[in-house]
Amino acid sequence: MTTIKEVSRRAKVSMATVSRVLNNTVPVAEETRLRVLEAVEALNYKPNAFARGLVTNRSGGIGVVINEISSPFYSGIVRGIEEVAEAKGLHLLVSSGHAQASLERRAVESLKQRRADALILQLEALPDDDLVRWAQGDTPVIVVGRLIPELAGRCVYLDNVAGGYLATKHLIEHGHRQIAHLAGWLAIKDARDRLEGYKRALDDAGLPFDERLVIAGNFTEEGGQRGAEELLARGRPFTAIVASNDQMAAGALHTFRAHGLRVPEDVSLIGYDDVLFARYLFPALTTIRQPLAEMGRAAARLALAALGAEKPKEVTTRFDPVLVARDSVISTADP
């Protein structure tokens, strides 16, 4: 690896000058500049990021911890983050938290130690307190997926209670009265919020809440399958289901089909997220959309603003769930 010293030697200038032309910090005589650039080119010089970071205390990277990089849901967020970070020449340091407190903590500490310029955290296990404490450190912290009062303005989130409500209300408006809920993993707040929304919608419509119609799953296709099986086994009649995400809805669809039940003729089904494959299921899945990439972009912009790389423009920080009506819900009167 060539160093700045070799470049300075070749260009017959001091190391300081090389540094100046590379970083564009102060004006340098055009002739000198050219000589330096020529040397840089000829020697294929790349500044050592460690040395630079040691003195500037900047890494040029944004640290991201996301629950599960390989899930279509979370990677949609990462994609949005990447898009804007890349445009600013910042790179990403990504870790998965796997919804485990110890892993989440380790990931954040490691990111801080490596001096990520900003942290975008989508954590599931750690309590708000930890986030608040980290946010008090020198590294700007942006929170995805929760609203923490102390950190308002640094949180990008979607109201999942409203989303659960919206989904349930949609079914109620289609005449359904016995509505089951395939809940997500209740250790995750999103799951609890959607359940809460479901309850409120029932309540507002004067419908009783029946816990036998609620199954806690785990946000996976397989969880949806098992949940649907159990629901069927319980024998409580229902005409519609609110699934806590699209993957569980896909699993439920599968199970119903295996049991000879038709969706939506025999049971209406609504998902949550609107991941890419939702519209390719059969029937095309009615669902609640979360604008994942957009949320990721918002988080990245907030991070850029926090670290001063970008003017703090207006950044939408609160997103609303929107209903995407496709073919998996039908009125009870219809068939």
Add this chain to the structure above:
Amino acid sequence: MTTIKEVSRRAKVSMATVSRVLNNTVPVAEETRLRVLEAVEALNYKPNAFARGLVTNRSGGIGVVINEISSPFYSGIVRGIEEVAEAKGLHLLVSSGHAQASLERRAVESLKQRRADALILQLEALPDDDLVRWAQGDTPVIVVGRLIPELAGRCVYLDNVAGGYLATKHLIEHGHRQIAHLAGWLAIKDARDRLEGYKRALDDAGLPFDERLVIAGNFTEEGGQRGAEELLARGRPFTAIVASNDQMAAGALHTFRAHGLRVPEDVSLIGYDDVLFARYLFPALTTIRQPLAEMGRAAARLALAALGAEKPKEVTTRFDPVLVARDSVISTADP
């Protein structure tokens, strides 16, 4: 941020000693060790990664460039990489290449500059030459998704010609004679290889190759939809389709349904990849499986071995496509 100096002061030892207990490089008297540890704890000291990297020339991170982080296909690979890297305490530096030569090159250069300890590269646009040249540098390079003769043993790949062949042969064995192909983006080698496999299988079966039955798509659901539309519009009769990936198959399924065509009764369909949602489509998609996570793990192990963090165990480097028969293919005799 506390520094090693403050720790050494508190523990009443030299900085060298602090460094020694933290890195476990040489034996340190137990009593001293405890004092140091106490100070580290009390001061909540975290070594500065830049300073450490500057002298060791190691970052403790593995650089990954992958075509598209948010695609279910690629993120499956990343997940495998992450799994083994995490277990070794190495972090990941991830960039997307977006199948563009300039972005791929930029990503790799950036990773090298940041002194990633090893590079795992899944590139689409750059030619083998670039990979070979990089591999000659000081950073170990592992290649995912191609076999480069000069870098054999450092390549994790799956024979896509064999996969395309396998898919096509499966249809032929079910009596199909007019088999169309929804190709992927032909700028990507995987797409070309699968097409090649398709041709060979036809040839081996004595079936003519008809280019009017081949549509070049782009590996997305939407591409599959459009491809299927065009295929229908061309009016050439066909009884089965080989799609170059599952996402395109999902799109085609959608289009056929819209046209009142049933899969598999009217047209058999086989996908490629076996991404998670493949089995949740209706009909459940027959496809060619790629063991993504396993390939990612293999790449990570190769990287660890290359950088000496792990004994070079036996690592499978070549993977075979396997047929997963589900419900989207039927014999021509059957219906």
Add this chain to the structure above:
DNA sequence: CTGAAAGCGCTTACAG
């Protein structure tokens, strides 16, 4: 506009 020098926070021979 440019150079000499200090310093960022570590690790690692070199002595003892």
Add this chain to the structure above:
DNA sequence: CTGAAAGCGCTTACAG
């Protein structure tokens, strides 16, 4: 087993 010192490769006041 431990300490003093050099050095990793940059950037940034400080002078001129």
